[in-house]
Amino acid sequence: MHNPTTEARPSIYYRYEVFKPWLASAHPQQDRKKVVVVGSGPAGMVTALELARHGVPSVVLSAELQFSQGSRAICFTRRSMEILQQVGVADRMTAGGLPWRFGNSFYRGQRVFRMEAPHDADDRFFPIINVQQQFMEEYLHDACKANPLIDFRWGNKVTQVDQKDGYAVLEVDTPEGPYALESDWVVAADGGRSGIRTAMNLQMEGASYEGFFVIADIQVDLPLPTERLAYFDPEWNPGNTILMHREPNGIWRVDYQLPPGETPEEALRPESLKARIDAQLAMIGHAGAKWTMDWSSVYSARTLTLPDFVHGSVIFTGDAAHLLPIFGVRGANTAFQDAQSLGWHLALVVKGLAGPKLLANHSAERVGAAREIIEEAGKSTRFMAPPSPGFRLLRDAVLSLSLTQAFVRPLYHWRTSRPHEYTHSALNSAGDDNGLFKSGPAHGAPPQNVRLGANDFLLDHLGGGFDLLYFTDAPALPDALQQVIQNVRAKGMPLNVIAVGAAQAVTGADQTLPDADGHLRQRYGVPANGGAYLLRPDQHICARWLTLDATRLQAALTTALPTPNHRT
Amino acid sequence: MLTPRRSAASAPTNTCATTNIVGAEAPTYFTMTDKALSIGGLESVYDALATAIDQAGADKAQLFLVKLALLNANALADEHLFQAQITAALQDL
Numbered sequence: 024m025h026n027p028t029t030e031a032r033p034s035i036y037y038r039y040e041v042f043k044p045w046l047a048s049a050h051p052q053q054d055r056k057k058v059v060v061v062g063s064g065p066a067g068m069v070t071a072l073e074l075a076r077h078g079v080p081s082v083v084l085s086a087e088l089q090f091s092q093g094s095r096a097i098c099f100t101r102r103s104m105e106i107l108q109q110v111g112v113a114d115r116m117t118a119g120g121l122p123w124r125f126g127n128s129f130y131r132g133q134r135v136f137r138m139e140a141p142h143d144a145d146d147r148f149f150p151i152i153n154v155q156q157q158f159m160e161e162y163l164h165d166a167c168k169a170n171p172l173i174d175f176r177w178g179n180k181v182t183q184v185d186q187k188d189g190y191a192v193l194e195v196d197t198p199e200g201p202y203a204l205e206s207d208w209v210v211a212a213d214g215g216r217s218g219i220r221t222a223m224n225l226q227m228e229g230a231s232y233e234g235f236f237v238i239a240d241i242q243v244d245l246p247l248p249t250e251r252l253a254y255f256d257p258e259w260n261p262g263n264t265i266l267m268h269r270e271p272n273g274i275w276r277v278d279y280q281l282p283p284g285e286t287p288e289e290a291l292r293p294e295s296l297k298a299r300i301d302a303q304l305a306m307i308g309h310a311g312a313k314w315t316m317d318w319s320s321v322y323s324a325r326t327l328t329l330p331d332f333v334h335g336s337v338i339f340t341g342d343a344a345h346l347l348p349i350f351g352v353r354g355a356n357t358a359f360q361d362a363q364s365l366g367w368h369l370a371l372v373v374k375g376l377a378g379p380k381l382l383a384n385h386s387a388e389r390v391g392a393a394r395e396i397i398e399e400a401g402k403s404t405r406f407m408a409p410p411s412p413g414f415r416l417l418r419d420a421v422l423s424l425s426l427t428q429a430f431v432r433p434l435y436h437w438r439t440s441r442p443h444e445y446t447h448s449a450l451n452s453a454g455d456d457n458g459l460f461k462s463g464p465a466h467g468a469p470p471q472n473v474r475l476g477a478n479d480f481l482l483d484h485l486g487g488g489f490d491l492l493y494f495t496d497a498p499a500l501p502d503a504l505q506q507v508i509q510n511v512r513a514k515g516m517p518l519n520v521i522a523v524g525a526a527q528a529v530t531g532a533d534q535t536l537p538d539a540d541g542h543l544r545q546r547y548g549v550p551a552n553g554g555a556y557l558l559r560p561d562q563h564i565c566a567r568w569l570t571l572d573a574t575r576l577q578a579a580l581t582t583a584l585p586t587p588n589h590r591t
Numbered sequence: 592m593l594t595p596r597r598s599a600a601s602a603p604t605n606t607c608a609t610t611n612i613v614g615a616e617a618p619t620y621f622t623m624t625d626k627a628l629s630i631g632g633l634e635s636v637y638d639a640l641a642t643a644i645d646q647a648g649a650d651k652a653q654l655f656l657v658k659l660a661l662l663n664a665n666a667l668a669d670e671h672l673f674q675a676q677i678t679a680a681l682q683d684l
Contacts, residue, residue, distance in 0.1 A: 420657035430665050 025180040025196035027087045035242050035317045036272035037157045039089045044178025047202035056082050057373050059193060059206040061181045061219060064091065065156075066341025066358035067212030068163040072110040073366020075172040076487050077517065077560070079373045082204070083173060084195060086180035090164070093318035094155035094240050096355035097270055102442040102469060104148035105562075106359045109486045112162040113148070119158055121271055122149035126251035128435040135425040136435035138251070145473045145546065147480045151352065151439070153249065153270050159355075184209060184219055184337060191336040208369060209337045212362070217343035223334060227346070229327035229397055234408045235281045236322050236349070237290050240274050241300060243314035245307075252307075253435070255422050259302035262415070264407050267303075274317060277303055278349075280408060287321035324348040324404045328393035332361075332386040333379075340365050345393040350403040353396055356440040361389050367560035371584065376515050378587040384449050392443030403437030442469040445563055452557070452566035452579035459569055463548030463556075470562040473543045475536060481543060482562065484534055488517025489583065490558040493532065493571065494549045496524050500531030503573035511580050517560070518580070524552065559583065 031039040047053075058074060060067045063085035071081045099107075099116065107113045126138035140150035167173045182201065183194035193204045211219040252267040263280035270276055277300055281290050289295060296319060304312050328345035332338055341358035368385035371377045409415035421431045445451070445467030457466045464471045473481040491508070493500060500508075500520065508531070512518055521536060522529035523543055529535045538544055547556060547567075555571035557579050558564055566579035628636065640659075647655035664673045 416653055416657050417661075419654055420661055423654065424658050424661060428662070428665075431661065 024198065024200055025086070025178065025182075026198050027178050027180070029088060032089060032092050034093075034157070035315060036274055037155065039157070042088050042177040044088060044198045045176035046197055046199050048199060053204065055190060055205040055207065056080075057206070058082070058208045058210060058369065059084065059204060060210040060212055061193075062210075062212035062214055062341075062343065063087075063160070063164070063175070064212060064214060064341065064358070065096070065159065065163065065355045066343070066362045067210065068160070068167055069106065069110055069359055069362035070210050070212060070340060070366050070369075071173050072163070072166055072170065073363055074370050074373075075170045076110070077367060077370030077374070078172070079370040080172040080174070081210075082206070083167060083175045084179040084181060085175070085177050088177050090157045090160040093238075093320060094157070094270060094274065094276065096156045096159070096352075097153050097268060097276060098151050098352040098356075099154060099159070100352060100356045100440050101146060101148045101150055102440075103356045103359045104152060105470075105472070105482055106363045107159075107162075108147075108482065109363065109562075110163070111166050112159075115162040116152060116154050116159065117148075119271055120152035120154040121249040121269055122152045123249040123251070123269075124150045125248075126253065126436075128253045128255065130255045130422045130425060133426055135422075136432045138436050140439070143472075145471070145480075147472055147474075147482065153268060155270055155272075155274070156355070158271075181213070181219065184222065186335045186337065189336070207336065208373065210365065210369070211337055211339045211343045212341050213343050215342035215346050217339070219337065220329070220339060220343055223337070225329055225334065225339075227327035227329055229325070229346075230401070231327065232324040232348075232404055232408055232410050234283065234323060235285070235287055235290065236324075236408075237277075237279055237281060237296070237299075237319060238322065239277045239296055239300060239319040240270065240317040241277060241314040242273050242317060243275055243304070243309075243312055244273065245269075245275060245309060245312065254303075254306070256419070257303075257306055259306060260299070262419075265303055267307075279303065281321075290321060291319055322349060324350070324408055326397040326401050326404065328390060328397060330390060332389055333382050338365060338369065338382070338386075340389075344389070345396075347393070347396055348400045348404045350407050350437045351396075351400055351439050353400055353440045357392070357396060360392065360442060363561045364389055371560075372587075374515065375587055377584050380449075380585045384585075388443070388445050388448055391445075395443055396440070399438045406434060406437065442563075444468045448563075448565065449585075450559065450565045450583045452575075452582050454575055454578055455566040456569045457567055460548045460567060463546065463567070464564045465567075466564060468564050470558060470564070471546050473546050475538070475543065481536075484521060484536065485519075485558060485562050486560065488519055488560055489580075490562070491518060491520045491576075492523055492547070492556040492558070493520060493529075494523045494544055494547075494554045495529060495552050496526075497552070498525070498527065498530060500529060501573075504571065504576060505531040507573045507577045507580070511577075516580065516584055557583065 029041050031041050057079055058081040060071050060081050060083045063083055071083050074081050104113050107116055124140040124142050127134050128136040167175050178198055180196045181193050182196045185192045190205055190207050191209045194201050195204050211217055213219055249269045254265040256262055266278040268276040325346040329339055332344045340361045347353040364385055368381050372381055405414050406418055409418045421434050424431045448467050451466040520532045521534045522532035523536045524538050525535055526537055553570040555568045557566040565583045644652050667673055
């Protein structure tokens with residue numbers, strides 16, 4: 024019997040709703056499901072929403088009866104917001120969030136580095152926006168609830184996964200006891216401590232770093248802008264690093280490293296938290312500021328990934344698939360990219376439009392992304408929390424030099440999460456004109472957003488399938504292209520056609536963007552009419568042509584959606 | 592005792608101690624530059640470095656030397672040459 028707490032979690036700023044558990048006895052006998060998503064964090068819910076967008080139903084299982092405890096992930100990148108826009112929650116994130124683009128690093132009372140993240144006029148979203156995770160989960164849950172294809176089940180804890188031939192049987196425990204649930208596919212989005220990963224005895228590759236960090240959320244009134252603050256080797260915590268972030272609702276995140284040897288239990292004692300937070304506030308000139316603790320937790324830096332995310336009928340995603348360091352806001356932000364990718368890859372396989380090869384592509388691309396992040400985040404981690412005396416000595420030398428020597432200061436800039444480019448994806452077209460373009464997003468790159476007008480951006484018009492951007496001022500798409508498009512659509516391939524550059528609606532296109540000033544064309548590096556881009560359902564580029572013809576369009580579509588083999 | 596190197600052109604006859612100790616690959620880097628310290632210059636560096644290490648004190652000498660190495664590396668502007676120097680310095684510790 025699984026009995027999650029029915030007591031609302033404590034919070035100063037967030038009122039937790041305790042949901043009713045889903046009970047099998049209150050529902051009719053169930054058929055085998057197409058997809059069961061285990062876990063209702065950012066990865067699980069975005070996967071379910073993307074699947075639904077492609078018409079694929081899913082069951083989402085949450086072991087708890089409420090959203091997660093504490094603010095957890097608070098910094099969301101521009102690409103995350105673009106993904107959240109695709110699943111319909113970006114407006115709510117924007118409404119409640121604190122956008123920012125500057126970061127400051129301090130050493131011995133001096134600001135030794137200022138990070139300025141670029142903000143292009145063509146971007147709808149800021150480089151980063153701060154929103155507490157409970158709100159983000161609430162927005163995603165509301166979107167799931169409003170979607171008839173998503174069957175959301177609170178208080179359902181997966182206790183066992185048995186892989187059969189082409190499907191899996193889950194044992195799901197509830198407050199009235201367990202029930203069995205069959206599904207063709209199981210998405211393991213059950214977080215960093217994934218019980219499914221442990222039960223399947225899957226090994227992760229990579230490194231774990233020693234040293235613990237405390238995260239504490241405090242309510243305090245500080246007259247400071249929304250910018251990231253980082254303090255190195257302060258007097259009250261010698262050799263260690265402190266980070267501060269402003270959160271909505273009068274909350275500040277204080278994140279500090281513990282001296283070697285101190286246990287998480289010692290660090291989380293109220294008197295220990297109080298002494299350190301008081302010391303930090305005093306150091307930044309706010310000694311004696313009145314504050315209240317909301318939530319605290321401890322983490323350690325790890326750079327680990329599964330080498331393959333697909334295991335039979337079980338697909339791992341988000342933190343269940345990899346554990347990434349907090350520096351560079353890589354947890355939830357990577358999870359969104361994983362989930363967006365998984366959603367469309369899996370949907371097209373479930374719909375029989377593609378074979379398992381497409382899932383192998385998903386795994387290869389996202390494992391590649393995880394490895395890239397591990398490589399980059401490893402550098403940040405070695406600076407923030409030096410793993411050996413040598414690394415500590417170098418870090419300390421850089422701190423010392425940074426007071427007078429500009430050349431070392433960029434080392435303070437730990438790289439922020441960014442979308443992985445699928446440069447060598449198997450879905451990229453071999454016979455297109457990718458290499459002939461002088462600018463614009465290349466093979467595998469995420470899309471370049473473009474401002475089209477007041478509150479109107481290119482990405483507002485994309486998604487839900489493949490998108491073909493065709494640059495023309497003619498009244499109609501060439502017949503031969505229209506024929507190819509009709510043929511693939513008749514086979515079920517979701518393909519939207521957007522004509523760019525004509526003042527009137529273009530026959531054969533679903534939408535026409537006039538692009539009167541040619542700005543979109545210029546950002547995409549298209550020199551003349553007849554050029555085109557093919558974007559995948561995650562908006563990454565998989566083909567582009569200076570002059571598109573029917574033969575090469577067909578070839579690109581065939582490459583982008585490998586035909587099914589035999590798997591039910 | 593170290594022998595100062597001269598120009599790259601005279602390198603074949605100039606098998607100095609510096610090139611011998613860094614092994615087979617490294618000499619490429621050492622012949623890439625025709626800059627070298629004179630004996631007098633080297634002696635000045637020797638004294639200045641020793642004095643500075645003493646000035647930094649035992650507990651800060653390491654930190655001082657790493658700072659100095661980073662400044663030198665930046666002035667050198669050649670990560671491969673710096674790697675060769677690391678290899679050379681790690682010899683015979």
